[in-house]
Amino acid sequence: xxxxxxxxPAQAAEAxxxxxxxxxxxxxxxxxxxxQHGHELHFKVRKTTKFEKIMKAYCEKKSLQMNQLRFxxxxxxVKPDQSPEEVEMEDGDVIDCVMQQIGGH
Amino acid sequence: xxxxxxxxxxFKDKVSSARVLAVGAGGIGCELLKTLVLTGFKNIELIDLDxxxxxxxxxxxxxxxxxxxxxxxxxxxxxxxxxxxxxxITAHQANIKELKFGVDYFKGFDVILNGLDNLDARRHVxxxxxxxxxxxxxxxxxxxxxxxxxxxxxxxxxxxxxxHAAPKTFPICTIRNTPEKPIHCVVWAKDLLFPRxxxxxxxxxxxxxxxxxxxxxxxSQADGAVQGPSFFLQKQGENSYDYxxxxxxxxYEQDIEQVKTMDELWKTRRPPQQLDxxxxxxxxxxxETANGYSSxxxxxxxxxxxxxxxxxxxxxxxxxxxxxYVDTRPDEIGTLVFDKDDDxxxxxxTAASNLRALAYGIPTQSHFDAKGMAGNIVHAIATTNAxxxxxxxxxxxxxxxxxxxSCRETYLTEYAERKHVVMLNPSRPSQPKPDxxxxxxxxxxxxxxxxxxxxxxxxxxxxxxxxxFNMPTIMCGDFLYEEGDGLEDDExxxxxxxxxxxxxxxxxxxxxxxxxxxxxxxxxxxxxxIVVSHQDNFDEEKHPDGVILEGSxxxxxQAHHASSSANPVAELSNGxxxxxxxxxxxxxxxxGITGFKRARCDEGDDDDVVILGEPPARVGTxxxxxxTRL
Numbered sequence: 018x019x020x021x022x023x024x025x026p027a028q029a030a031e032a033x034x035x036x037x038x039x040x041x042x043x044x045x046x047x048x049x050x051x052x053q054h055g056h057e058l059h060f061k062v063r064k065t066t067k068f069e070k071i072m073k074a075y076c077e078k079k080s081l082q083m084n085q086l087r088f089x090x091x092x093x094x095v096k097p098d099q100s101p102e103e104v105e106m107e108d109g110d111v112i113d114c115v116m117q118q119i120g121g122h
Numbered sequence: 123x124x125x126x127x128x129x130x131x132x133f134k135d136k137v138s139s140a141r142v143l144a145v146g147a148g149g150i151g152c153e154l155l156k157t158l159v160l161t162g163f164k165n166i167e168l169i170d171l172d173x174x175x176x177x178x179x180x181x182x183x184x185x186x187x188x189x190x191x192x193x194x195x196x197x198x199x200x201x202x203x204x205x206x207x208x209x210x211i212t213a214h215q216a217n218i219k220e221l222k223f224g225v226d227y228f229k230g231f232d233v234i235l236n237g238l239d240n241l242d243a244r245r246h247v248x249x250x251x252x253x254x255x256x257x258x259x260x261x262x263x264x265x266x267x268x269x270x271x272x273x274x275x276x277x278x279x280x281x282x283x284x285x286h287a288a289p290k291t292f293p294i295c296t297i298r299n300t301p302e303k304p305i306h307c308v309v310w311a312k313d314l315l316f317p318r319x320x321x322x323x324x325x326x327x328x329x330x331x332x333x334x335x336x337x338x339x340x341x342s343q344a345d346g347a348v349q350g351p352s353f354f355l356q357k358q359g360e361n362s363y364d365y366x367x368x369x370x371x372x373x374y375e376q377d378i379e380q381v382k383t384m385d386e387l388w389k390t391r392r393p394p395q396q397l398d399x400x401x402x403x404x405x406x407x408x409x410e411t412a413n414g415y416s417s418x419x420x421x422x423x424x425x426x427x428x429x430x431x432x433x434x435x436x437x438x439x440x441x442x443x444x445x446x447y448v449d450t451r452p453d454e455i456g457t458l459v460f461d462k463d464d465d466x467x468x469x470x471x472t473a474a475s476n477l478r479a480l481a482y483g484i485p486t487q488s489h490f491d492a493k494g495m496a497g498n499i500v501h502a503i504a505t506t507n508a509x510x511x512x513x514x515x516x517x518x519x520x521x522x523x524x525x526x527x528s529c530r531e532t533y534l535t536e537y538a539e540r541k542h543v544v545m546l547n548p549s550r551p552s553q554p555k556p557d558x559x560x561x562x563x564x565x566x567x568x569x570x571x572x573x574x575x576x577x578x579x580x581x582x583x584x585x586x587x588x589x590x591f592n593m594p595t596i597m598c599g600d601f602l603y604e605e606g607d608g609l610e611d612d613e614x615x616x617x618x619x620x621x622x623x624x625x626x627x628x629x630x631x632x633x634x635x636x637x638x639x640x641x642x643x644x645x646x647x648x649x650x651x652i653v654v655s656h657q658d659n660f661d662e663e664k665h666p667d668g669v670i671l672e673g674s675x676x677x678x679x680q681a682h683h684a685s686s687s688a689n690p691v692a693e694l695s696n697g698x699x700x701x702x703x704x705x706x707x708x709x710x711x712x713x714g715i716t717g718f719k720r721a722r723c724d725e726g727d728d729d730d731v732v733i734l735g736e737p738p739a740r741v742g743t744x745x746x747x748x749x750t751r752l
Contacts, residue, residue, distance in 0.1 A: 055537035084285040094552040113547050115533040120264040121150040121239040122502040
């Protein structure tokens, strides 16, 4: 993974943050959340950011309820209190967001 | 080790001697049964309550037209025996919730396979599997989507560790007065108007409540004849079309006029417009009711089910379907319930909801779409059921091989941009949730108005509808309420006399704020504790039935604390404490937003999660548009 590719010149605020010493917050990466229909939503987060924040933002954006969704990465359920760093996520990696169906007709 | 294992003679023996229970013989069930026997399973029990309907035949391939009306379980078993005569299939036409299918019955199987179509039965089976300690392979489909989950007690999550999206309900005032979407009109036609005209006459529906409310507030020109549910019945000697026109004028002229007088509703909305029947019909004729057609739309020559009708066509179908009911099916009036396979009922619902939509300036629906909405139908796809069944059997083999490590939960995904290529998304089953109300130990928290909600509401809406209890026993202090077989007559009488009482007025001190209610169900070997807290008012939009039920309170003490101080649920919902001071999530643009509008998802100075937009349409337009295609 490359650090440079993730910084976003359009984001002035982000750039301002870079200048401040925030070593403990981890480097920024892009995380993609993809639903079962193939629709993607891209997030820019720090590697240490808890997934809960991404999930919340995703649900808010999509008007969905978090407890009815399952987030999967690399064949495992992603837990809200984990961070991209903990699951060794790299820039541009995709989290699958799935929902359980209750039909069977 | 796979797939060599499956070729191993010892394992083949294991499969052929394994005892499996398949619950459901419908869409998934038919495919599952076929796949099971072709895989080598020889001892199968099959349970399904339903009988075969014509609409099943396009995807439930074990059934033929001649089987319509017969038991699904029986016919499926017979069909499979024809091409695999050496297997033993025991078919039950029964409800899985019957007491004879208790824990001991479940213990007789190596694995349980679910091919159900509703949440309630799934929860019931889940509880019994946990009680019996038998692995459960659970499945579900809807359209192109579906999944298979593996539930092994203590090793993986149970079915109820996670929440499931319940069917949507709508606030009653939206349905009654202020519809905004086509579905609101369909629900109105199906749940309010249809039962009022053709259903049980003794029940007062919300349609009448609306009338009272409006009259009460404006005391307008209420002519006596318009009052009461009897208005909606055909009068002695009244011509069927006169009757239908009278109904039309009532619901699309008078009722709309009334609702327009409720000024506060129309401050932010466009008020509806009455429909003038005379103007709409103009010189158009209406078909004879006795012309051999069972469907009103067909009698009118409207045979294209995907084409939406215009105003006049809707009005004619509306009148013709009412007239047809009273003339050709008079015996059923008063007992009818909406059935999506009843063409006349679908005609009526389509026309009635479209007319309402037209009055409110909402888009209308075709016969086909209205049928789908009224029947809550996502069109079932045989292929999805077949894939799902294959996955169920695959997981069942892993369970039999005792190779739990290989078990996977698989979600079907549908990538529309690739022409419905179906993909599988396997993941490991997750750990059980310690605070699951079923397999773990936790308490639920219930907010309800204890001074107005009755015991009946608690039993029906909370325990049975939300929590899928079958025969609940309720204990709270000295209060005891029981249901189920084996009760004496005087007990039954006493218990049912309590149902209309409000929670706080129940004997034995009542169920009030801070009460801990213990609810058990012997038929499911399941019990749960519910911490009740009183709340006066509910947001009708969010909680139309006046109930907020959330899990999971961690301990009695905490729940008590919370209910006495502030909001016991806030800190429990979603496990999400409100965000700390610094913010780590920023959305940077998304589909439909051109350029990069920065949308904050939290307050604070320092945003760290940024949404970078939604391809596929915009690939390349995002800064650093690095995309991964799976």
